[in-house]
Amino acid sequence: MENLQGLLEQAPVFVATYGLKLLAAIVIFVVGKYFAGVFKRLTDKLMTNRGIDKTVASFVANLVWGLVFVFTVIAALGQIGVQTASLVAVIGAAGLAVGLALQGSLSNFAAGVLMVIFRPCRVGDFVEAAGVAGVVDEITIFSTKLRTGDNKTIIAPNSAMMDGTIVNYSAQENRRVDLVIGVGYTSDIAKTKQVISAVLDNNQYVLKDPAYTVALGELADCSINFVVRPWVKTSDYWPAHFELLEQIKNALDEASIEIPFPQMDLNVKELPAQ
CATH class of the missing domain: 2.30.30.60 (SH3 type barrels.)
Structure with missing residues (x-):
């Protein structure tokens, strides 16, 4: 009976001492959990408004919520007298171990976030x-x-x-098609340029602005090489490339302008009689 009476006498002191701390810990936990949800929704909204992929936005928002929630739990435990220093050390060691184990995955995740942000x-x-x-x-x-x-x-x-x-290759609206057209050394330079320019003027893919370029680029071993550089829509690059090669070949043939190819001249001299 004396022990019970002593406990009853100490109850008000215990409640006054620890009850307020427990109440403060509960308030910290409730408020912290509420703000964790607020930060989560705010992060998700900001990233979504910037056009960031929904999967990445959701992952980052959940990560923010987890960090705020862990900080809230640690603060609440510290309020009721729990030694949080060792708890923080354990959490830090566990985080380091997980980070080392998932090093490759984390680097891929970080790179994925950068790709979504910088596009x-x-x-x-x-x-x-x-x-x-x-x-x-x-x-x-x-x-x-x-x-x-x-x-x-x-x-x-x-x-x-x-x-x-x-x-x-798709980042810009327009793209340049770079062609090298070789003709024989006996070909007329001005006429060749005129024939090629006529093909570019009438091609359905070639843009008027920026203007195309047709110029003598190289005096090669077996041919005179012209650089042909028209501009086309990026989506039309390969159709324009193939069609221009065919049209230029046909136009040069019609103009009797030779397109050289590797060949060898063999001269046989008459051997002296034995």
């Missing part, structure tokens, strides 16, 4: 990166899916994409 390429672009070339079909948080010209699917890690040079 070096978009879905539908034809790019050359990580030693491969193809049309971008999908950009995820860890990898990029490319489709080659012969319809093969290539999955390239985002870290490999960002660590090297990305050549985006």
Whole structure:
């Protein structure tokens, strides 16, 4: 009875001492959890408004929520007297171990976030990166899916994409077609330029602005080489390339302008009689 009476006498002191701390810890937890949700929604909204991929936005928003929630739990435990220094050390060690185990995946994720933010390429672009070339079909948080010209699917890690040079052939509205046309040394230079220019003027893909270039580029071993550089819409590059080669060949043939090819002249001398 005396022990019970002593406990009852100490109850108000215990409640006054620890009850307020417990109440403060509960308030910290509730408020912290509320703000974690606010930060999560705000992060997701900001990233979505900037056009960042929904998967990446959701992942980052959940990561922000987790960080705020962990900080809230640590603060609440510290309020009721729990030694949080060792807890923080354990969490830090665990985070370091997980980070080392997932080093490759984390680097791919970081590269994926950078790709979504800085947009070096978009879905539908034809790019050359990580030693491969193809049309971008999908950009995820860890990898990029490319489709080659012969319809093969290539999955390239985002870290490999960002660590090297990305050549985006679809980034600009217009693109220049670079052709080299060789004619024989007996050909008239002015006439050849006129024939090629007429083909470019009448081609359906060649743009008027920027203007095309037809110029003598090289006096080669067996031919006079002209550089032919018309501008076309990026989406028309390959149709224009193939069609121009065919049309220029036909036009030169009609104008009786020779297109040389490698050949060898063999002169046989009469041997002296034995």
